[in-house]
Amino acid sequence: MKKNKIIQxxxxxxxxxxxxxxxxxxxxSRASLIREACVEYIVNAEEADKVRRYIEAYERFPEDAExxxxxxxxxxxxxxxxxFSDWLK
Numbered sequence: 001m002k003k004n005k006i007i008q009x010x011x012x013x014x015x016x017x018x019x020x021x022x023x024x025x026x027x028x029s030r031a032s033l034i035r036e037a038c039v040e041y042i043v044n045a046e047e048a049d050k051v052r053r054y055i056e057a058y059e060r061f062p063e064d065a066e067x068x069x070x071x072x073x074x075x076x077x078x079x080x081x082x083x084f085s086d087w088l089k
Contacts, residue, residue, distance in 0.1 A: 009034075 011019075016030075023030045 019030050019033055023033055026033070
């Protein structure tokens with residue numbers, strides 16, 4: 001298990017008050033709320049970055065529907081047929 005590192009984060013009194021109210025309401029510590037918020041922020045930022053990179057790549061190399069269909073046909077033709085007859089037993 002990784003050891004927690006203690007950090008200091010300056011916040012306005014209003015924000016601390018809102019955190020304290022929420023922590024009492026949810027019967028959780030202020031620290032757990034802040035940790036959860038940080039994790040959620042990082043996950044959302046990573047997802048937004050993936051979407052941004054996908055859009056940039058698509059704009060640089062847009063899909064050609066006909067070319068994509070040809071690649072799909074070639075992939076299907078390359079697959080060996082499977083025998084599912086034993087499933088019926």
